[in-house]
Amino acid sequence: MRGRVRAEIRVDGVVQGVGFRPFVHRLATRLGLCGLVGNDERGVLIEVEGLPLTVAEFVEALRHRPPPLAIVHRVTARRIPPVGETGFRISPSTGAGRGRALISPDVATCADCLRELWDPADRRYGYAFINCTACGPRFTIVRASPYDRAATTMAAFEMCVACAAEYHDPASRRFHAQPVCCPDCGPRLRLVGGSQREISGNPLEGAARVLARGGVLAVKGVGGYHLAVRADLEAAVAALRGRKHREDRPFAVMVADVTAARLLCRVGAEAERLLGGRRRPIVLLPRRPDAGVAPSVAPGARTLGIMLPYSPVHHLLLRRVPQPIVLTSGNVSDEPIAYRDEDALARLGHVADAFLTHDRPIHTRTDDSVVRVFRRRELPIRRSRGYVPQPLPLVREALRPVLGCGAELKHTFCLAHGLRAFVSHHVGDLENHETLRSFVEGVAHFQRLFGVRAEVVAHDLHPEYLSTKYALGREGVSLVGVQHHHAHIASCLADNGAAGPVIGVAFDGLGYGPDGTLWGGEFLVADLAGFERAGHLAPVPMPGGAAAVRQPWRMAASYLAAGPHARGLGVRERNAAQWDAVAAMAARGVNAPLTSSVGRLFDAVSSLVTGRDRVTYEGQAAVELEQIAAAGERGAYPSRLLDRPDGTFVASGLDLVEAVLEDLGGSAEAPVVAARFHNGVARLVADGCGRVRERTGLGTVALSGGVFQNVFLLERATTLLEERGFTVLLHSHVPPNDAGISLGQAAVAAARTGPGDRGTAAP
Incomplete structure (x- = not known):
């Protein structure tokens, strides 16, 4: 001793x-x-x-x-x-008190397990649930904390003698690996036909036959069901689109390895790292002209969403199907992804020809994550499987537990306490009961899992958001209303470990402004606690309200009603039956709320340039405008900044639209016009930030909002700002779109509230 x-x-x-x-x-x-x-x-x-x-x-x-x-x-x-x-x-785990342990995200199959998976001499050869302490399901199977087998969906599978020996052997890779299992004691695959009867034989071989003949296969993955077809068969992909009611939005494609990915896309070093890393997101990559996928996989798109296998089931299936496969969320239209077996069979029975399923329950549905590569680093578009629930740091400590309720589209929520913020998995668009229920159940699960019960609830100001109504219905909590675009900038600040103040540029589709109008093209002076509006895009009417989001030509009509005539334009001729009525609606301001949205400006220009008059998914018109923009074009359309008596400014979107029309009436081709418009918006960003710097002396800019998912615009705006001496903060941990709103709300609430505060309203 x-x-x-x-x-x-x-x-x-x-x-x-x-x-x-x-x-x-x-x-x-x-x-x-x-x-x-x-x-x-x-x-x-x-x-x-x-x-x-x-x-x-x-x-x-x-x-x-x-x-x-x-x-x-x-x-x-x-x-x-x-x-x-x-x-x-x-020693045995203890769970006295509230759970506070951090849970790992789900992790892709490791190299050691893959070697065993392909080794005929190994007892787990070809076993679809192989895992160890370095890989396998985590968050999606956890029911409670601390993380032990009894608190996961593996609790029902009693370890066999051989697995138990590995579990208790300090020299084994599976020493205390909670999901450890093998063919003798673990979950098993089965193939179920359209009549919901199990199909005899090897399930993987049967599944491969379904895909080979052009059928639609439902596959139960780590966080829910996917729908799969061969990506090279146009009839199969078109059938999936028809059954899933997904008209245009691109499908993700899974390939066996990076070599196969290079046959479809240009894959740089950072993209290769992301594709092969343990998180395994979908990576949006530049498409090769000779990519061997059917036209309906990504209609008209210059990019493809590529991912590599991340579970043993995927590895085993791709070994039997050498072609790329479409792998898209197992749902119909805007429903949440199916993850419970009975629900999947009921909801997807008319979509899938067969189900490759298994008997390990999924506790939390989790969609695939989606990223882009920007300047050799990660730009998140959807943060979910592989990332959640890893916490993000807060700059200002949340002295009381905070719940950020998020927005309406691309919904996430955020639970924060101390210096940790837990941003949830992708919930979806809060537009139906099933998604709302998923949100409510998710909040309850996170509170149990991390031992944090919200005392402060932060919410958007939009009174009709279901997330706002949920917040206002909570009892015994302090409420903090956070303006939508302030939340965007606060999200970017939190993402960068900064407190501000900064010049915040928040460009998106729509957000409720304190003045009752719909904002979306904002220059803010902001820190975590508050903001002031320094400038914005000139408001224009949105004829028909929400109808203008679904029909971008209406925004073209609105801009043209305020400026040049539309006679002879293709957009007017294509929509002649309604044009005059919609233009009059905009001119008179009847059923036409004002909006400063840059997203709606993109809609108007896309309708003029690409002919996209109606959209089938959110942001489609802007995405297609970005897709066609000529990369080498450096010309930029001008836009005036008009000073107002209160010291703020208004940026003219109409200037950009008129410049577009002038070029379209000349000899400029659509890709050149699209690029000049993007460059014009980038110059507007830089000019606006320069105007705010003159007044405030601030030299740091935070860029946020869904418009900045557009890497063509983001590259040019960032370059111009840096050339003018600004420090630019961008997103790298949470998306710039509305999926990052909940983190921003939580960061604002943490900055505004102390131990005894009752909450405050947004300025």
Whole structure:
């Protein structure tokens, strides 16, 4: 006992379900330390006993050399009396108190498991649920904290003798791997036909035959069901579109490896890293002209959404189907992704010809994540599987637990306490009961999982958002109303670890303004606590309200009603039956709310340039305008900034529309016009920020809002700002679109409220 010390060590972070306890066991054993390690509701708790220098070496290794999937936020240690025990053991988990442990996201199958999967001599050869402490399902199977098998959907599968031996063997890769299983004791695949009867034979071989003959296959993945067809068969892809009621939105494509991805798209170094990394998102990549996919996969698009297999089921299926496959969410139209077996069979029975399913339940539905590459780094479009529920840091501590309720489209919610913010998985558009229920159930699950019960609820100002109505219906909480575009800028600030103040440029489709109009082209002076409106795009009528979102030609009519005549234009001729009435509606302001939205300006120009008069998914017109823009064009349309008596300015969108019309009436081709328009908007951004800097002296700009998913615009705006000496903050952890709103709301509420505050309204 002489000279020996004992330390109690707590490790906070993503340290459960990532092989941390086995790592600790091996480390302590190698160093000759005695003691124990266990999970509790907060993280990992360790007691070690040995010589002081050895204990110090142990603590340093915890801090700086953890397992690959672990994210260590903090290691704290305190001396406790030695007890003289021998050996080192893993103790049973404890769960006294509220759960606070961090749960790992779901992780793609690791290289070691893949070697076993393809090894005929291995007992898990060809087994669709192979996993270890370095890979496999995590968040989607967790029911409660701490992360132990009994608290997951694997609880019903009793380990066989061989799996139990691996589970208890410190030398095994599966030492305390909670989802460990094998063909003798774990989940099993089955193939179910259209009559909901199981099809005999090898399920994977049967599934491959369905795809080979052009059928639609429903596949139960990690976070829900997908619908799959061969991507090279036009009839199969078109049939899927018809059955799923998805007219134009591009489908994602899964290929076996990066080599196969290069046959379809241009894949740079950062894209290759993202495709093959443990998160395995869908990566939007430039499409090769000779890409071997059917036209209906991504109609008219210059990009394809590519992903690699991330579960053993996908690996095994792609080995049997050498062609690329479409892999899209298992739903119809705007419904949430199906994840419960009975629900999937009922909802997708008329879509899928067969179901490749299994008996491991999914506890939380989780869609695939989507990213773009911008300047050799990640630009999130949808943050879900592989990323959630990894917390994001807050700049200002949330002294009281906060719930950010999010917006209406691309909905997420955010639960925050202390310096951690848990942004949820993608919930969807809150436009039906099923999605609303998913939101409410998700909030309850996060509160249980992380031991955080919201005392402050932050919400959008739009009174008709279902998320706002949910917030206003909560009892016993403080309410904080957060203006939509302030939330966008706060989200970008939080994403960059900044508090402001900054010049915030928030360009999107629509957001409710405090003046009762619909904002969407905003220059703000903002920090986390508040904002003022420094400038904006000149408001124009939105004839027919929501109808103008679905029919971009209406926005063209609105701009043309305020300026040049539309006689002889294709957009007028295509919509002649309604044109005069809609133009009059805009001119008189009848059923035509005012909007400063840059998204609606893009709609108007897209209708003029591309002929996109009606959209079948949100943002389609703007996406198609970006797709055709000529990359080498440097010309830019001008737009005036008009000063107002109150010191703010208004930017003229009409100037841009008139310049578009002038070029269209001349000899300019559509790709050149599209590029000049984008460049004009980028110059408007830089000019507007220059005007705000003159008044405020601020030199940092935060760009947020769904319009800045457009990397053509983002590149040019960022370059112009940097050339003028600005520091530019961009999104890299949460999307710039409305999926980031909930983080912004939580960050604002944390900055505005203290331990006893009752909440405040937005300025």
